[in-house]
Amino acid sequence: MTVPEQRRPADLATRMLVLWCPDWPVVAAAAVGGVPVTSPAAVFSANRVVASNAGARRNGVRRGMRRREAQSNCPDLAVFPADDGRDARLFEAVARAVEGLVVGVEVVRPGLVAVPVDGAAAYFGGEHALVERLVDEVSAAAGVECQVGVAEGLFAATLAARCGEFVEPGRVAEFLAPLPVTELDQPGAERAELVDLLRRLGLRTLGAFAELPERDVVNRFGAAGVLAHRLARGRSERPPLRRSPPPELTLTEEFDPVVERVDVAAFLAKGLATRFCAALAGHGLACTRLGIYAVTEEGEHLGRAWRCAEPLTPAGVADRVRWQFEGWLRAAPGQRPTSGVARLRLEPEEVVEGRSLQLDLWQNGGSEEEDERAARAFVRVQGLLGPEGVVTPLLDGGRDPAGRVRLVPWGDPREPSTPPDATWPGRLPSPSPATVLDRPVPAQVFDAGGSPVGISPRDQLTAVPHGLSITGGPRRAVVGWAGPWPLAGDRRRPGPPRARLQLLLEGEPDGPPEAGLLHCAGTENPLWTVEGVYD
Structure with missing residues (x-):
């Protein structure tokens, strides 16, 4: 009898190594604020804890906790505001240390970096030897602690890094099965509603969710549920796309004068991101791995790849460009470029089938196309009048009607600065004046x-x-x-x-x-x- 050859499933994810710096927002904030890493500290956004270190957690500080409650649990808690630019700027040293040993470095977000493991492991004599070199290099170059995990796929490798585990090839589903289903709600994934629904249905672990037939998942949870179901099964986020992006989708921009300030780069990134995503959408594609490459006035070449589990939106592209400029232009002396950036190239290094622009059934024309055209017009006006030239109102917290309206520059995140359930004694009762x-x-x-x-x-x-x-x-x-x-x-x-x-x-x-x-x-x-x- 002929035994069939054991083949690797076509949609099994690539084996990845993920290096994770625990509590990175707190580490970065403490480094800037001159606070010892052993002191209890937390980062707050909208008066809620978004990250805390081990010292704060030992005193009862938890993610999502109100500031007043956190400080009552830990009176000596060091409080820092959330700052994505600060986190990205300091994490550039970590990415540079990893890049000194391994090629193909992909920054997922500040605090998390991933690399394909096969080639590097063969060069250094195995995965364990590679990890030892990486940990020593990061500790010596950046002075921070890190944990490393290896598994098939970015999702499983990220969870393995939190445990410091090496998942054997082909056993990623077994590793994921006992983990809680809340692990699906990773930063940037926006699966909180899906996770809450799964928990209310009694699906408490990734294994229980993975056992559901895919047909039932499609009928009950839609496209978002199918993607999460593939992750729970240890598969790649999406089936492999055999289509290479056309070369003309790479966007190159020359700057005259050169860009030497982060705020100028952030402003220019909005228009570039809109054009970049519009060109991809015209070919029915969306980017999941973005290459950001720059050349300075003195001829220095800079580059970094950013990976994202979800297709990047114009806002996501602009954020990553801004974070990267933070790391380049505000690096420590001796590590920053000697001159401003003269040329920038955005390259879609990995794409998936994007949602094509379709006309709405009940709206006499393409509303999405009109929205994108209006967005490009707003960015053009900002180029003439400055970022504050086009603003949108946002209803936020406050007691008086005028104080509740906050004007946000077009393209900036429209996020309330106060929690939605915050109480405001003395607030004017409804209705508010028109x-x-x-x-x-x-x-x-x-x-x-x-x-x-x-x-x-x-x-x-x-x-x-x-x-x-x-x-x-x-x-x-x-x-x-x-x-x-x-x-x-x-x-x-x-x-x-x-x-x-x-x-x-x-x-x-x-x-x-x-x-x-x-x-x-x-x-x-x-x-x-x-x-x-x-x-």
Whole structure:
């Protein structure tokens, strides 16, 4: 009887080595802030813990915890803001140390770097010998601790690095099976909703999820579920694509004058990223491995490859270009280039089938194409007026209507600076005014006898409002009112009492009444201003 040859599955992922620097955002922040690595420290974003070191975790500081709770658990906690540029700048030394030993270095994100293991392991005499050299090199060159894992595929190798394990070839599914299904929600993957659904369905481990038939996964979870299912089974993120990207998709840009500042590079990266992704989308492709290569004015050649599990968006491309310029232009003396960048090349080194531009069924034309065209126009306007020339409003945390609106430059992340469940004592109740005035307009409120109405020390109106005069104009009758709402913190602040009041004014003949939001300060000679108008 002839025994069939054992062949490697076509979609089994390439064997990868991942080097992981634990708690890298905290390590980078502590290095910049001059805090010892042994001291408890945490990085916060939107008043929540996004990373903490071992010292902080021993004192009960956990990811997602509020700042006040974290500091109550650990009073000597060192607090740092999140800064992707800082993390990328300092991680360049680690990437450079790995690149000194192994070719094909791919930065996944600051703190995580991956390399194909087969060729390097053969050169150094095995995977264990390679790992020993890498750990020693990184420790000597960058002065940081790291862990290394080896497995088929970036996903499994990343999890192996956290355990410091070498997964035997062909046994990656066995390694993944007992791990919790929450491991699918890696940074940048955005699978929190999928993971929550799997847990509520009783699928607590990657092995339990992997046992589901792929047909059932498609019907229940869609394309995102299929990708996660392949990862849980130890397969590659997607089936191999036999199509090479056309050479014309490589984007090269000459800079005159040369780029010597990170903020200038970040601004230019927005327009380049939009053009780069638009060209890929025109061929039905999306980039998952981006090569960023630069030539300085003095002829120095710089380069780095960035890998991403999900297809890169224009914002993702722009972020990686900005991070890379942070690492190049703000490196330590002796490691940074001697002159500015004169030429930049973005190269799609690995692509997948992207979602083609399709016309919406109910929208008389291609809305996505129009959105991309509008985005390119906004970037062009920013090139003329500067980053602040095109802004979009973002509703954020705050107590007053004007303070809740934050203007974000076009292309920057639209992320609230405060948690969505944050409480704001003294916040104006709904509804908010449709129009908020940039400059409040002076006004006067009168009672039935024509005397001014103010706010008492007990946060009450001194009389029932009957009339309103704006900027000394004619007096208009008040047909309804609500409030007053004291401003939070006034009892601890010296000065007259302050509050807000909603007034409903008599409208024009045969017209609807008009409503406004007023602010008052003082009891005697009160100062009233109109802050907003309701539709």
